[in-house]
Amino acid sequence: MDGRAADRVTGAILIAAAAVYALLARGYVVTFVADPLGPRAAPWLLAALLALLGTWMVLRPRAAASESPEATGAQTRRTMPLGIAAFTGFAVLLPWTGFVLATALLTAALAKLADGPALRAGASGALFAGALYYVFVFALDVPLPIGRLFPFLGG
Secondary structure, three states: OOHHHHHHHHHHHHHHHHHEEEEEOOOOOOOOOOOOOOOOOHHHHHHHHHHHHHHHHHHHHOOOOOOOOHHHHHHHHHHHHHHHHHHHHHHHHHHHHEEEEEHHHHHHHHHHHHHOOOHHHHHHHHHHHHHHHHHHHHOOOOOOOOOOOOHOOOO
């Protein structure tokens, strides 16, 4: 199966998964009072996004890959364990370093795994972590862990 056909099959599977997810989301009941866009809307938004992305893959599959399947497989075998290690490190570091530092390190590591320059990977990690912290803490009023390493900040 070539890349275009694989994209179309994957897109169709994503659309079917979105439909099942939307059906399951119908029965989701929030047991506490929440704002109108609160937790009840999240499954619907995710189902819509999944359906949209699946439709995009069906209608606009990627062009033929320029790299050989062997080269792509070798790269995946190299980066997949490192990506898993990065996410594992995030889970281990989160209680100690807090959300901002752990997220910045994770984002920088993933950017570096995608062959990004080190300086840009670090800068994007810091900016992304800061922006996420701002959105969750100030816009959504969701407290995030500060970390045990920073007791002067209340961690």
